[in-house]
Amino acid sequence: MAAGAASGGSATTDTYKEARTWLLLPAWVTLCILILAPVLMMLVYSFLTKEFRGGVIWEFSLAAYDQFFFDRGLFGDDPPKIEWTYIAIFWRSIWQAGAATLLSLVIGFPTAYFIATRAENMRPVWVFLITIPYWVNLLIRTVSMKFLLRDQGPLNDFLINIGLIDSPLHIVNTNFAVQLGLFYSYLPFMVLPIYAAVERYNFNLSEAAADLYASKWTTLRRILLPAVKPGVIAGCILVFVPSMGSFLAPDLLGGAKNFMIGSLIEEQFKGNAGNWPFGAAASMILLTMVLIILMIFARQQAKAEKSGG
Amino acid sequence: MASTNFDIKTYPGFKAVTLLCLIVLYAPLVVVTIYSFNASQSLTNWEGISLRWYADVFSGPESSKFKEAAKNSFIIAIIAATVSTSIATLAATGMVRGGKFKLRTVSFGLISLPLMVPEIVTAVATLIFFNSIGFDRGIMTILLAHIAFCIPFAYLPISARMQGIEDSYEQAAQDLYATKRQAFTKILLPLMMPGIISGFLLAFIVSLDDFIITNFVKGAGVETLPTAIFGSVKQGIKPNIMAISTMLLGVSVVMVTISYFVSKKDNTK
Numbered sequence: 333m334a335a336g337a338a339s340g341g342s343a344t345t346d347t348y349k350e351a352r353t354w355l356l357l358p359a360w361v362t363l364c365i366l367i368l369a370p371v372l373m374m375l376v377y378s379f380l381t382k383e384f385r386g387g388v389i390w391e392f393s394l395a396a397y398d399q400f401f402f403d404r405g406l407f408g409d410d411p412p413k414i415e416w417t418y419i420a421i422f423w424r425s426i427w428q429a430g431a432a433t434l435l436s437l438v439i440g441f442p443t444a445y446f447i448a449t450r451a452e453n454m455r456p457v458w459v460f461l462i463t464i465p466y467w468v469n470l471l472i473r474t475v476s477m478k479f480l481l482r483d484q485g486p487l488n489d490f491l492i493n494i495g496l497i498d499s500p501l502h503i504v505n506t507n508f509a510v511q512l513g514l515f516y517s518y519l520p521f522m523v524l525p526i527y528a529a530v531e532r533y534n535f536n537l538s539e540a541a542a543d544l545y546a547s548k549w550t551t552l553r554r555i556l557l558p559a560v561k562p563g564v565i566a567g568c569i570l571v572f573v574p575s576m577g578s579f580l581a582p583d584l585l586g587g588a589k590n591f592m593i594g595s596l597i598e599e600q601f602k603g604n605a606g607n608w609p610f611g612a613a614a615s616m617i618l619l620t621m622v623l624i625i626l627m628i629f630a631r632q633q634a635k636a637e638k639s640g641g
Numbered sequence: 642m643a644s645t646n647f648d649i650k651t652y653p654g655f656k657a658v659t660l661l662c663l664i665v666l667y668a669p670l671v672v673v674t675i676y677s678f679n680a681s682q683s684l685t686n687w688e689g690i691s692l693r694w695y696a697d698v699f700s701g702p703e704s705s706k707f708k709e710a711a712k713n714s715f716i717i718a719i720i721a722a723t724v725s726t727s728i729a730t731l732a733a734t735g736m737v738r739g740g741k742f743k744l745r746t747v748s749f750g751l752i753s754l755p756l757m758v759p760e761i762v763t764a765v766a767t768l769i770f771f772n773s774i775g776f777d778r779g780i781m782t783i784l785l786a787h788i789a790f791c792i793p794f795a796y797l798p799i800s801a802r803m804q805g806i807e808d809s810y811e812q813a814a815q816d817l818y819a820t821k822r823q824a825f826t827k828i829l830l831p832l833m834m835p836g837i838i839s840g841f842l843l844a845f846i847v848s849l850d851d852f853i854i855t856n857f858v859k860g861a862g863v864e865t866l867p868t869a870i871f872g873s874v875k876q877g878i879k880p881n882i883m884a885i886s887t888m889l890l891g892v893s894v895v896m897v898t899i900s901y902f903v904s905k906k907d908n909t910k
Contacts (some may be wrong), residue, residue: 337897348821355735356748358728359792363751366789367763370770374762377769387772439665442658449650460901465666465896467843469850471867472886475874479676479883484685486672519666549654577759579853582767582872583661589837594761601768601857608769614753615765 371619378612386606396613418596418614425592428582429575432514433522436571439515440522441564449525459527461493463543466520474580477513478504481585505587513581514571521570529563530556562636569629573622594617664707670890677883684878694884701881703873713780714849717761717865722795722845723785728788728899729795729844734825737803743869755790763790771858778860786858787848794847795840798904802836803829837889850893 348355378396380388398404403415447458465473480487481503488500503509533556541551557564579594586592593614600611676684680691682698695719698707732752736745755763767786768778776782778897811824819827830837852867865890 345738347738347808348734348825349740351821352735352742355731355739359732359752359796360748362728363754363788363792365752366767366770366785367758368751370766371758371762373773374766377773391903439658439662442652442655443662445652445657456905461663462666464894464897465670467846467850468670468890468893469852469867469886471850471852471871471874472673472890473669475870475878475882475886476673479684479878480669480672481666486676489685493701507728516669519662531743535650547783548649573757574759577761579761597761597765599683601765610817611765612769615762617757619762622757622762626757633772 336438361531374612375616378616380610381608382609384606386601386608388608393576393609396607396609399607399610400613400617419597421591422593422617424590425594428510428590428592429514429572429578430517431507432511432575433568433572435511435515436519436522437564437568439518440567441526444523444526445530446564448459448527448533455531459524462523465516470517470580470600473516474513474584475617476514478509478584481509481512504585505589506588507590510582510586510590510592514575514578517578518571518574518580521574522567525563525566525570526560529560533559543596564634565629565632569625573625576622577618645889653668656740673883674890677880679880682880684880693727694771694880695888697881697882698888706864706869707866707885710864710866713783713863714865714867717780717784717787718845718848721784721791721848722841724788725791725844726795726799726841729792729799729840730830730833733796733800733803737800738808738829741875752796753793755780757791760790760853764854767854768857778858779863782858782860783855783863783865786854787851790851791844791848797831797893798839798843798900799836802833802839802904804831822837835903835906839900842900846893846896849889 347388377388379394381391381393381395381528383389398412400418401415402412404410404412428497443462447462450458462602479485482488483500483502483504487503488497491497492500503512517630537555537559538551541555542548546554577594578592578597582592582596583595597611597614597618600607600614658802676687677694678690678692679687680693681688698704729752732748734856736748736752757765763786767782767789769778769781771778779809806829810828814828815821851865852871855865856868856871859865866885870885873879
């Protein structure tokens with residue numbers, strides 16, 4: 333998505349106009365069959381009846397969504413009450429993803445700004461340094477994080493050895509560990525769009541503000557931040573969206589208490605709970621939330637562009 | 642003047658945060674790399690440098706499992722990256738050199754779809770899709786899923802590169818009576834090579850590293866490196882896992898570094 337700007341770009345020519353359909357056909361076919369059709373099939377499955385031990389029976393049913401939102405008691409004949417279990421799991425996911433996004437913003441903004449104000453030939457090097465860890469296997473990164481943060485891990489050893497703490501900090505299996513893991517997973521997504529925005533920013537504006545006796549922090553808040561806001565919003569969305577549906581960080585760093593949507597969905601297809609329509613319904617709800625966020629974002633970006641941003 | 646300009650741009654603490662950021666990003670990887678050379682059986686004590694855990698990966702009790710998984714991972718990554726890069730190259734040509742057309746936005750949305758849909762949702766959808774058409778899960782399902790979600794990763798560097806290449810070279814070739822096909826294969830493709838290689842390498846890493854989708858669509862008994870590692874880690878982090886992680890980490894870093902330098906290379910001059 334961040335690259336959307338790059339591809340919507342200007343330098344399109346019509347050299348191969350006649351061959352266009354044939355050039356695009358493989359991509360259309362592959363993605364329609366392997367991404368679009370599966371998502372539609374998932375929508376269908378979410379309205380089917382569950383087969384025990386996984387799979388579905390081809391019979392229309394609203395049971396999956398009903399189970400998600402309503403509690404009808406043990407035998408299913410009580411008057412429906414709101415079922416809070418799954419809503420709470422979604423809420424926790426939103427909250428955790430939000431906290432991770434905030435953490436990424438607090439660390440990522442100064443980093444992006446710092447990189448964007450380096451000498452021009454040094455910027456790609458800094459960007460490269462920030463992105464390398466992203467390309468390392470997410471599983472390995474998360475396991476590494478867990479190893480580092482363990483009660484007997486190197487971080488606690490280090491802190492005890494320099495005398496900062498007496499007994500190990502319990503970080504693994506807390507909310508904070510999950511937030512840290514998510515932050516670690518998606519930080520480059522925060523840094524890159526903000527970097528791109530700051531790099532385009534005209535520093536003469538800051539200078540003008542300074543000439544008018546604005547303090548540096550006032551200049552940052554009143555002049556720079558509004559100018560780079562689209563980049564900041566893009567960064568926040570690019571961190572928030574994958575965080576919400578993440579599976580590895582909550583599973584490996586959070587433990588059973590810190591269940592998130594990803595784990596709930598996974599359990600429906602892997603574990604003993606094995607309720608495919610319910611898993612499909614939970615995935616649909618997650619997807620709907622993500623698409624709504626992306627649509628609001630796209631609309632805002634379009635508005636910002638129109639107003640000459 | 643120069644000094645005020647410098648002053649306006651600098652904020653106290655931003656450099657410190659950047660350094661902190663780099664430390665946080667690299668510390669876990671560095672620590673795991675160091676501990677993978679630990680001679681000790683225990684994770685906690687440091688008993689000097691040794692290669693025993695690397696030897697364990699290649700000849701220890703779990704070595705056959707890891708070898709099989711590594712073989713699967715590399716076969717899938719090579720095929721998936723090759724196919725998705727080919728598809729992406731053609732698509733980028735259609736998008737960047739195909740003039741304006743109605744379905745352009747839709748096409749771009751379709752190509753970036755794997756990036757927008759949360760990975761776990763793609764995983765569920767793909768599993769359900771293969772199940773509904775009665776396709777048995779195994780290497781083939783992993784491969785098909787990987788080809789699809791690698792397309793945007795290959796597409797983005799390729800199309801970025803193509804936008805940077807003026808079409809005057811192809812025009813010149815056509816003025817000299819080259820056919821469009823010749824202009825494409827003899828002029829555009831060679832100029833595009835850095836972008837294509839860079840896209841291929843990124844697709845390769847993304848496929849090699851994928852866990853979530855693979856975990857859903859793999860059949861029983863079929864493992865790739867990430868799923869094999871995940872299975873082991875569930876029973877606790879062991880030193881041999883750190884050795885194998887360090888090797889995989891090395892592969893990714895080398896690939897990304899090559900991709901970085903290749904994409905920077907300007908062969909239009």
